[in-house]
Amino acid sequence: MSDVPSSSTQVVDYRRRQRLARIAQRLIIFGGSILLAVYVIAPVTWLVSSSVQTEAEIVSVPPHWIPEEPTLRNFKAIFSATEEETVTYETRSGQDPAAGGFIPSTASSLLPAMANSLTVATLVVILNLLVAVPAAYSLAKIRTWGRNATVYFILITRVIPDIALVVPFFLVIRKLGMLDTIGSLVLTYLAVTVPFSVFILLQYFEGLPDELDKAARVDGCSRFQALIRVFLPLSLPSLVAVVLFTFLTSWNEFLLALMFTQTEASQTLPILLAAFTSDFTISFSFINAAGVLAIIPPVIVAIIFERYIVSGLTAGAVKG
Amino acid sequence: MRRLFGYEERSAAIFLAPVLAVLMGVAVFPILYSFYLSFFRIKLTRPNRTPFVGLDNYLDLFTNDLFWVSVARTVTFSVVSVAAILAISLLVSLLLNQNFRGRRVLSTILLVPWAIPYVANALMWKWIYDSGYGALNGILYQLDFIDKYMVWLGDQDKTIFLIANAFVWKEVPLATILLLVSLKAIPSDLYQAARVDGAGVWQRFIHVTLPAMKPGFMLVLIYETMMAIRHFDLFFILTEGGPGNASHVLSWHIYVETFRNLSFGSGAAMSYVLALVTFALSYTFIRSLGRKV
Amino acid sequence: MAGIRFESVGKKYSNGFHAVKDLNLDIRDKEFLVLLGPSGCGKSTTLNMIAGLEEVSDGRLLFDDQMVNYMPPHRRDVAMVFQSYALYPHKTVFDNIAFGLQMRKVPREETARRVQDAADKLEISHLLDRRPSQLSGGQRQRVALGRAMVRNPAVFLMDEPLSNLDAALRISMRAEIKDLHHAMQTTFVYVTHDQAEALTLADRIVVMKDGVVQQIGTPDDIYERPQNTFVASFLGNPPINYIDGAVEVSDGETVSFVRGDLKLKFAGETARKLASSNGREIRLGIRAEDVDETRSSGEDSLIRGKVNSVLPVGSDQFLGFDFCGEELFFRVGKDLDHALGENVALSVDLSRLHVFDKASGASLIW
Numbered sequence: 005m006s007d008v009p010s011s012s013t014q015v016v017d018y019r020r021r022q023r024l025a026r027i028a029q030r031l032i033i034f035g036g037s038i039l040l041a042v043y044v045i046a047p048v049t050w051l052v053s054s055s056v057q058t059e060a061e062i063v064s065v066p067p068h069w070i071p072e073e074p075t076l077r078n079f080k081a082i083f084s085a086t087e088e089e090t091v092t093y094e095t096r097s098g099q100d101p102a103a104g105g106f107i108p109s110t111a112s113s114l115l116p117a118m119a120n121s122l123t124v125a126t127l128v129v130i131l132n133l134l135v136a137v138p139a140a141y142s143l144a145k146i147r148t149w150g151r152n153a154t155v156y157f158i159l160i161t162r163v164i165p166d167i168a169l170v171v172p173f174f175l176v177i178r179k180l181g182m183l184d185t186i187g188s189l190v191l192t193y194l195a196v197t198v199p200f201s202v203f204i205l206l207q208y209f210e211g212l213p214d215e216l217d218k219a220a221r222v223d224g225c226s227r228f229q230a231l232i233r234v235f236l237p238l239s240l241p242s243l244v245a246v247v248l249f250t251f252l253t254s255w256n257e258f259l260l261a262l263m264f265t266q267t268e269a270s271q272t273l274p275i276l277l278a279a280f281t282s283d284f285t286i287s288f289s290f291i292n293a294a295g296v297l298a299i300i301p302p303v304i305v306a307i308i309f310e311r312y313i314v315s316g317l318t319a320g321a322v323k324g
Numbered sequence: 325m326r327r328l329f330g331y332e333e334r335s336a337a338i339f340l341a342p343v344l345a346v347l348m349g350v351a352v353f354p355i356l357y358s359f360y361l362s363f364f365r366i367k368l369t370r371p372n373r374t375p376f377v378g379l380d381n382y383l384d385l386f387t388n389d390l391f392w393v394s395v396a397r398t399v400t401f402s403v404v405s406v407a408a409i410l411a412i413s414l415l416v417s418l419l420l421n422q423n424f425r426g427r428r429v430l431s432t433i434l435l436v437p438w439a440i441p442y443v444a445n446a447l448m449w450k451w452i453y454d455s456g457y458g459a460l461n462g463i464l465y466q467l468d469f470i471d472k473y474m475v476w477l478g479d480q481d482k483t484i485f486l487i488a489n490a491f492v493w494k495e496v497p498l499a500t501i502l503l504l505v506s507l508k509a510i511p512s513d514l515y516q517a518a519r520v521d522g523a524g525v526w527q528r529f530i531h532v533t534l535p536a537m538k539p540g541f542m543l544v545l546i547y548e549t550m551m552a553i554r555h556f557d558l559f560f561i562l563t564e565g566g567p568g569n570a571s572h573v574l575s576w577h578i579y580v581e582t583f584r585n586l587s588f589g590s591g592a593a594m595s596y597v598l599a600l601v602t603f604a605l606s607y608t609f610i611r612s613l614g615r616k617v
Numbered sequence: 618m619a620g621i622r623f624e625s626v627g628k629k630y631s632n633g634f635h636a637v638k639d640l641n642l643d644i645r646d647k648e649f650l651v652l653l654g655p656s657g658c659g660k661s662t663t664l665n666m667i668a669g670l671e672e673v674s675d676g677r678l679l680f681d682d683q684m685v686n687y688m689p690p691h692r693r694d695v696a697m698v699f700q701s702y703a704l705y706p707h708k709t710v711f712d713n714i715a716f717g718l719q720m721r722k723v724p725r726e727e728t729a730r731r732v733q734d735a736a737d738k739l740e741i742s743h744l745l746d747r748r749p750s751q752l753s754g755g756q757r758q759r760v761a762l763g764r765a766m767v768r769n770p771a772v773f774l775m776d777e778p779l780s781n782l783d784a785a786l787r788i789s790m791r792a793e794i795k796d797l798h799h800a801m802q803t804t805f806v807y808v809t810h811d812q813a814e815a816l817t818l819a820d821r822i823v824v825m826k827d828g829v830v831q832q833i834g835t836p837d838d839i840y841e842r843p844q845n846t847f848v849a850s851f852l853g854n855p856p857i858n859y860i861d862g863a864v865e866v867s868d869g870e871t872v873s874f875v876r877g878d879l880k881l882k883f884a885g886e887t888a889r890k891l892a893s894s895n896g897r898e899i900r901l902g903i904r905a906e907d908v909d910e911t912r913s914s915g916e917d918s919l920i921r922g923k924v925n926s927v928l929p930v931g932s933d934q935f936l937g938f939d940f941c942g943e944e945l946f947f948r949v950g951k952d953l954d955h956a957l958g959e960n961v962a963l964s965v966d967l968s969r970l971h972v973f974d975k976a977s978g979a980s981l982i983w
Contacts, residue, residue, distance in 0.1 A: 025525075029422075036419045037430055044433055047493065048440075050459045051448045065473070067462040135342040142339035148332050149631060154340060161351040163606040165554035167575045168599035171361065171582055171592045172354035195350035202343060215703035218670050221690040222697040222774075223764070224720030227335035229691075233716075237707045256441035258557045263583070274443035274557075281447050281561050292451060298444045306439035310432050317498060318505045330672055331689040 048299070055079075055292035062289045078293030082114050113268050113276055114294060121272040124186055125254035128193045132201045132250045133243070135194075140205030141231045145217045155206075162199035166259055169195060174263050188264045189272070193257060197250040204249070204316050208242035209235060245316025248309050252302050273298050355599060362593035368586040381593035391594070393569050394577035397484060401573055402552035405488040405495070409548050410541065412492065413499035418533075420500065421507045438497035446561035449490035453477050453562075477563055480570040487558050487571055495551065499544045506540030507533070550602055574598060620646050620681070621667060621772065621804070627675035628662050628828075636662040638828040640676070649798050649805045651819035653812065653851070659828035660808045664774050667806060669693050680771075691720070696765035697774040700781060702757045704749035704764075710736075711745040714763045721768075728767075735763040738800075755786050762797070773798075775807045779814065791817050812852045816840065824848050846900065846978035849971055855905045855935055855946040861975060866895040873917065874901050874970070877941060882917040884967045887982050891972065899981065902971030905935070905948040908963040921962045924955045938963070 054062055056074040143155055173192050182188040212235065220230040236243075258274040265271045277298055280291045306313060329337070365377045385391050420431050437445070452459045455475040464470045477483050510532065518528045556575040559565060565572040565580065578598070582591030621644040628637040637659040644650050652660035665671040666678060669690035677684050685693060696717065704713050711732055718728040736742040739759040749757055758778065765773060778794075779787045795818055798805050809815055815822050816836045824831040824839060824847075832844045843849035849857045862876030872888040874881045881901070883891060891897075908920070925944060926937030929951060936955065938945045947963060955961055972981045 030424075033419065033422055033424050036415070037424070037426060040416055040419065040430060041433060043493075044436060047448055047452060047459075048436060050452060054451065063457050065457065065462070066466050067457060067459060069462075131346075135346050138339035139343035142336045146332050146336045146339070147631075148336045151336070154344070158343070158347065160603070160606075161347045163550065163602055164351055164355060165550070165595075165598055165602050167554050167556055167578055168358065168595040168602075169351070169354045170578075171588055171595050172357040174582075175361070175588065176354065176357070191350060194346050195354075198343060198346055199351075213701060213703060215699040215701050216705065218665075218668070218690075219697065219699060219703035219705075219764075220716075221670065222668055222695060223717035223768075224691045226689070226691050227332075227339070229720065231339075233720075234705055238705075252439060256443070258441070258443050258560075262560070274441050277441075277443045277447055278561055281450055288451065288454075288457065291447065295444045295447045295451075299440045302439040302441065303436055306435040307432055310435055313435065314431075314501055317501050330687055332672065 051292055051299075052296055054289060055296045057289050059287050059289055062287075078287075078290045079297070081290065082111055082293065082297065110276065110279065111290070113271065114273075114297070116268050117271050117273045117276045118297075120186060120270060121255050121274075124189045124193065124272060125251045127186075127190045128197060128254040129247050129250045131190065131194060132197055132246060135198055136201035136205055136246065137236070137239075137243075138231065140202050140209050141235055142227075143202070143206050144209035144212075145214065145230075145235075146227065158199050158202050161195070162203070164195075166196055170259065170263055173260065177264055183264055184266045184270050185264075186270050189254075189257075189261060189270065192260045192264070193250075193254050196257070196260075197253050200253075201246045201250060204245050205239065205242050208239055212238060241312055241315065244309060244312045248305060248313055249316060252305065255302055358592040358595050361589055362596050364589045366588040366592075368588065374589075377589065381590045382597075384590060385593055385597070390569065390572065391577060394572050394574045397569070397572055398553055398574040401484055401488055401491075401555075401571075402549055404485060405491050405552045406545060406548045408488065408492045409495050409499050410544060412496050413503055413544065414537075416496065416500045417503035417507055420504060434497045434500060436497075437494045440494070442494065442557040443561065445490060445494050446558045449486075449493075449558075450477075450562050453486055478567050480567055483563055483567065483570045487562055490558055490562070491552065491555060495548055499548060502544050502547070503537060503540045506537045510536045546605055546608065550605055553602065553605075554598065620644050620648075621806075622679040622682075623663075623676065624679065625676035626666065626673050626678055628659070628666060628671060629674045636828050637666070640830060642823065642830065642833065644804060644806060647802055647804055649795075649807065649818055649820045651815040651822045652806065652808045652825060653810070653815040653822050654825035654831075655810055655851070657827075658825040660810075660823075660825050661776055662828075663825070664697075664776055664806060664808045667772060668695050668697055668774055694771040695774055696768040696770035696772075697776065698761045698765050698778040700777040702749075702761040702781070704757055704760055706749055708748070709745065710741065710747050710749070710752070710760050713749065713760055714745075714767055717764060717768045731767045731769075732763075735766045738766070739763050754782055755790075758782060758786075758790065762794075766797070766801070769801070769803075771803060773801065773803055773805045775805065777809055778807075780809070780811070787814075794818060812854070816852070824851060842980075842983040843902075843971065844980045844983055846902070846973050849902050849973070849980075853904055855948065857902045857904050857971070858945040858947070859973075860901045860903070860940070860943070860945075862899065862901060864891050864894045864897045864899055866892060874899070874972075876901075879920060879940075880917055881920070881965055881970065882967060883970060883972075887970060887972060890982050894981070898975040900973045900975045900978070902973060903945075903965055904969065904971075905946055907966040907969045908947045908949065909966070910949065910953055910961075910963065918964045918967050919962045920965055921960065924957055924959045924961055927955060927957065 050069075053069065053071055054067075055078060056076065057068065057071040058073060058075050058077070061068055061072060139158075143151060169192070177183055177188045177192070180188075182191075216234060216238075217230055220234040221227075225233060255272075256274065257272070258278065261272045261275050262278070265275055277291075277294055280286055280294055362381050363376060363378055364374045365380070366374045416434070420427060420434075440448075453476040455461065455473060455478065458476070460476060461470070461473040465473065476486055514532055514536075515528060518532050523531060554575055555573070556579065559571055559573055559576045560579070563571045565576045574594070575598070578591055578594045581587055581594065621642075623640045623642040626637060626640040627635070629635050640659075640663065652663055654660050662671060666673050669685070669688055669692075673686045678686050680693070705716065708716065714732045714735060715728050718731065723731075732745070733742065736745055739762060741756060741759050741763065744752060744756060744760070749760065752760065758781075761778065765775075775794075779790050782790060791814060794807075798818075807814075807818060816839075819836050821833060821835055822839045823833050826847050832839060832848045834842070839848060840852050843852070846859070860874075860876055860879070862874050862879070865873050865875045865880075867873070870892075872883045872891050874883065882888075903920075920940065922938045922940040922945070924936060925939045926935075928935040928937070933948055933951045934953070936947045936949050936953075938947055938961075949963070973979060974981055
């Protein structure tokens with residue numbers, strides 16, 4: 005427009021103004037992106053960097069941001085802890101004079117702990133699916149009395165803080181003789197995960213047209229068959245979301261595991277990690293390596309399934 | 325003519341039975357049981373003597389100074405964290421609502437803090453805050469902000485804010501995702517209409533964007549408040565309530581009372597208070613959103 | 618199956634909404650019955666009750682004298698075509714059509730043969746491997762029909778099956794559905810809000826409003842002999858015109874409608890039925906097409922007014938007509954040439970007048 009000759013002496017140069025605005029916008033976006041990336045990535049990078057440093061390097065002041073002699077020694081120690089002779093506090097400097105780090109005897113529990121975490125998470129996932137799928141279908145497509153009351157009931161259980169459940173859980177689990185068993189974790193994790201699973205699925209099933217359900221039933225499906233043959237095959241995205249959430253929640257849970265587990269029989273990864281952090285004799289780089297190990301599986305899962313997670317998070321959270 | 329249990333009701337009952345059984349067993353029963361327990365003095369050190377004490381556990385609670393300290397710490401922690409989460413996630417969601425190259429990568433990266441376990445998060449920040457070799461000291465020293473390494477978590481005035489920072493870092497992704505939903509729901513012709521009406525960038529933000537984000541804000545506000553009030557893991561690993569009682573929050577108080585002092589009765593009473601507070605909050609949450617379920 | 622019978626059937630939802638009230642209806646074997654009415658009138662609810670998708674709250678629903686109030690849909694021998702077609706997105710066209718047979722344990726070869734048959738009839742054999750998302754609206758419609766057809770059901774239910782199609786396709790599909798009914802020789806119950814569909818397809822039409830049946834009858838009954846103003850208004854394009862006025866009986870035999878200067882003489886049966894109603898307040902109904910440019914008929918069939926608008930619709934034209942401040946619409950031949958504001962007189966076909974009670978809207982002559 006500004007190219008058009010105008011009789012007015014004060015021609016606003018819109019094109020120039022627009023160009024400036026666009027440059028400003030780009031700068032802000034660029035700057036913001038960098039800032040955000042650094043904010044999110046820097047702490048994790050620092051942890052990873054510290055996990056591949058030798059004990060000698062990790063105690064340098066100021067710190068080496070990039071390790072000068074990266075080593076996988078800590079990870080090796082975790083994966084071979086059962087075979088190698090245990091390094092103790094007394095023998096640590098003799099073992100590795102350069103590094104001088106201490107690998108705790110509990111290092112050998114790391115792999116079993118990961119296995120425990122995996123078992124618990126898998127069981128919780130399976131039970132969640134068995135319990136939540138029919139419930140969500142029923143709440144979404146079967147209109148009966150009591151339906152709304154049930155939704156509210158599940159909504160309420162969703163907001164009970166886990167710390168409020170700890171005392172009664174502990175007493176009941178103890179009475180059942182289930183302390184220090186994987187079963188106690190599976191059972192109690194259901195309380196934390198099931199309501200969320202139901203709401204993710206409920207949101208999804210409600211999004212599928214009612215007429216599809218009607219068509220299936222007129223075509224000869226019982227309620228159960230309509231769920232299995234029509235709705236389940238269509239609900240894959242929400243099933244993936246449920247699997248991811250329950251898996252991550254179980255994998256990451258700490259408080260309940262802290263109450264119920266005592267030994268290698270049931271200790272999960274977070275418990276072992278927490279124990280490391282309070283032991284001042286353990287090498288920093290070793291703790292960091294263990295931390296990295298705990299971070300890797302959930303982060304990989306999150307990155308691969310980003311889409312499902314975002315849609316599931318919104319569905320589940322919006323619902324309650 | 326109408327039957328109470330027709331085919332539909334029977335199907336619904338069968339489909340809902342497992343979930344109701346599970347939730348009755350692992351949520352409703354424990355909550356009621358802890359209510360019951362809260363009227364007894366239960367010390368695991370004296371398992372055979374559990375006298376009924378009525379409201380004593382609750383009364384003790386309110387006369388216990390440490391309890392009030394923990395309430396104050398929880399309030400500080402929650403207010404600071406939630407305010408920071410809201411502010412940061414607002415900026416981040418506005419950024420990620422733009423169209424630019426690398427946006428997808430950025431939003432994927434953003435999921436990292438959300439995905440990692442809280443314990444690993446705590447371990448990471450403990451190492452960052454480390455007084456001897458931590459990154460915080462390192463970077464501030466290199467930038468000449470400090471001339472000697474500080475004992476960050478040992479500082480009564482700073483410790484709760486440092487813990488809040490670790491909490492905020494992990495919670496921002498979820499808050500951002502929730503805010504993005506309401507941002508994406510704004511129809512673009514609303515912006516065009518505002519433009520035609522002569523609204524500039526700032527005015528569009530104030531008159532179109534912010535009002536549309538209100539439900540998202542409410543959701544984040546209440547959800548994150550609930551998370552902050554009940555948070556435990558960071559306090560356990562970073563400070564154990566210390567130094568002194570600088571980070572002695574309610575959840576930590578419950579833990580200490582129950583599992584270190586082994587008084588399950590008063591632990592139950594406190595749990596109950598916390599549960600009620602959370603209920604009240606979530607009630608406002610459902611109310612304020614006016615959402616039909 | 619001999620037929621479907623509703624005995625005082627009511628449907629009340631838990632929120633208190635009374636969707637269907639005291640419905641008494643006999644659907645005869647092999648009949649094409651259309652449920653017609655505006656949205657929310659209870660027609661779809663009625664259909665769903667036949668399918669078993671919604672439970673009857675009051676009264677009895679009988680298939681062949683057997684009460685089926687509590688029989689779930691998968692035990693009833695019904696097939697249904699939905700407005701949105703409700704095809705299974707994850708199944709191929711073949712599997713969509715075959716699904717109902719598979720659920721009823723029809724042998725594999727038999728299923729394949731019947732699916733192929735139906736596909737041939739509907740001319741969709743070349744689409745059998747596709748998925749619904751790859752089909753056009755018309756093709757999806759045919760698949761939905763095919764899915765219901767192969768079942769060879771005792772009752773064929775259709776819930777506004779054509780309303781998602783574009784206008785041209787809708788008309789050709791009407792013909793196909795009518796053919797289908799002839800070919801299948803089963804009971805069809807068809808829900809629509811489109812009067813044209815109802816008039817073309819139905820053996821009988823049930824007009825509903827607010828959950829209450831207004832009239833049941835053949836298309837001819839419904840159109841020519843509407844029992845109340847609602848039915849009269851619902852059918853006809855442009856809609857029927859009403860003029861309020863009174864009955865005047867003079868000389869003991871001439872029965873007329875009077876409104877100011879307007880005087881229309883009733884003929885035959887109508888005149889006889891109204892002979893004893895002198896002075897009664899009535900609402901006169903004149904269908905849009907029941908007028909003619911005045912030729913030679915007597916003064917007592919003329920209605921005078923001013924032309925308000927002229928809307929040509931191709932074959933003929935709609936004339937907006939100001940009569941004593943009321944806007945009437947008539948359908949007249951396109952060769953008539955009237956300027957806006959011109960005063961015209963139209964002659965009314967006196968044998969086709971409709972007379973309703975002014976207060977209740979009920980017909981006084983049918």
